[in-house]
Amino acid sequence: MSELTLIERHKMFNGHQERYRHASKTNNCEMTFSIYLPPMALQGYKVPVLYWLSGITATDENFTLKAGAQRFAAQWGMALVMADTSPRGEGVADRDELGVGLGAGFYVNATEMPWAKHYQMYDYIVHELPELVESHFPVTDKRSIAGHSMGGHGALMIALKNPGRYASVSAFAPIANPSETPLWQKALTAYLGEDRSAWLPYDSTELVKNATQTLPIWVDQGDSDEYYQELRPEAFINAARGKGFNVQFSMRKGYDHSYFFVGSFIDAHIEFHADALGL
Amino acid sequence: MSELTLIERHKMFNGHQERYRHASKTNNCEMTFSIYLPPMALQGYKVPVLYWLSGITATDENFTLKAGAQRFAAQWGMALVMADTSPRGEGVADRDELGVGLGAGFYVNATEMPWAKHYQMYDYIVHELPELVESHFPVTDKRSIAGHSMGGHGALMIALKNPGRYASVSAFAPIANPSETPLWQKALTAYLGEDRSAWLPYDSTELVKNATQTLPIWVDQGDSDEYYQELRPEAFINAARGKGFNVQFSMRKGYDHSYFFVGSFIDAHIEFHADALGL
Secondary structure, eight states: OTTEEEEEEEEETTEEEEEEEEEETTTTEEEEEEEEEOHHHHTTOOEEEEEEEOOTTOOHHHHHHHSOTHHHHHHHTOEEEEOOSSOOSTTOOOOSBTTBSTTOOTTSBOOSTTGGGTOBHHHIIIIIHHHHHHHHSSEEEEEEEEEETHHHHHHHHHHHHSTTTOSOEEEESOOOOGGGOHHHHHHHHHHHOSOGGGTGGGOHHHHHHTOSSOOOEEEEEETTOTTGGGTOHHHHHHHHHHTTOOEEEEEETTOOSSHHHHHHHHHHHHHHHHHHTTO | OTTEEEEEEEEETTEEEEEEEEEETTTTEEEEEEEEEOHHHHTTOOEEEEEEEOOTTOOTHHHHHHSOOHHHHHHHTOEEEEOOSSOOSTTOOOOSBTTBSTTOOTTSBOOSTTGGGTOBHHHIIIIIHHHHHHHHSSEEEEEEEEEETHHHHHHHHHHHHSTTTOSOEEEESOOOOGGGOHHHHHHHHHHHOSOGGGTGGGOHHHHHHTOSSOOOEEEEEETTOTTHHHHOHHHHHHHHHHTTOOEEEEEETTOOSSHHHHHHHHHHHHHHHHHHTTO
8 A cells, every 4th residue: 555645544334434645647746535435345345436526626525524425335335436626735836716726627638838737637537546546445447437516527528538437427517518618718728728629528518429339427407506607517418418318417496506415416326326337 | 584694505405504693692792503494394394403512623514514414304304403612703712722712612601701701602502592593493392402522512411401401412422521531621610710519510420410300312432532531421321320311322333533423323313313302
């Protein structure tokens, strides 16, 4: 375990909630992540993994502390891996603008300076983090992915770009079509430059239009979400259904963008992924 | 509702998670509390209330965000009221010492200056807060009380001092015998003076020795609690059992003092209170 430094460990639902720090080759800095290992994993059985990607300003701790997902991961026998939302630490670029910089890596591989030096979150989430997890913990190579807001964008985008790599994907209030949303165009410009063609490979709605293979997809959205106009879930759903893909879309009356929304439906999402993972 | 100022409201498990500010006559400052109203309450039915008292450094938000209790309150049809742990604001005394000052009111009526001016948390929790809640929300006058650490002390102490006022009490890792624990003697001295006889009416272990009436009591304790030596749950349990009271005591292997412990068993505690409240 020399690559991973344990920061904290707590017993929870007879499993372990743990937090680790490690040197990331991809992001060229130290990264932190959290993992929940269900009781089965502590008893020596290998379990599949649900990766969770969080939204802007979050760290690995928001979902860990607020969603209540561990109760259901324990019941189903699934590990949860909570990633951070950007590189961090001395020398990592930041900017005082929503969606750019610390806590807002947007799950892309940045090509523009100063971001390109550390902000390689796509490769980190798709390759480096699973390799670490799968070599250090009692898990199988079966994976699903889910997220909230910017992390919902990350989950949909990563699942669609990597056919066969994830058994299922679900997204709470995802940024579903960032290349067409003025607020997020600023972030894409910062990380990827002004050429719009560099944005499209990271836009879930564009990706689903060109997808040839699908997987179980669930988008969950509150109709009282204060960021609704910046999310465009219908653009993604319409594009997916236009391709004949079977996408589940839930519209939740009165729910907002917060973790009170995520927590209210996380049990059903864990079951959705458990089913796809063969549990 | 002129006495209460709504700070935030979120839909959660088909009920409402709300946060309010109000002028407290008892504490002579503004106070904040959170309330979860289950779906039944929004449909016009009156529901009983579980009061939650938190530990040192917490506010009303820790339990609100981390315990996952609302899922079960929604299922049983019970409101949750999360109190703050001390008076706060301009002019409210503080001290850089564990267990004294902001976030550490210890649920006593302070008699010593400068604390006596605002730190009247016992009267606030027993009288002012329930009066506000019962006059502004669709709740009955049936109450139970629970808490964690310093709040576990508060819950046990308040339930024992007010026979008939609460249907049940449960405590996670409570400070169960503060008058005999050197660390907390400092807090009791600050708030109540050096005369030990002023401490005993706030010490659950002393109170249970002299109790003539009982109620359903549950103490839940992790055996890997990093504050174990400062809690003394056995002193309370032995005193209660010495009186012939039927007290439930759970010792949880490997669990620590955190909300990961509280969250792991909150479902069973909500059920315990639901039963006592006649749900």
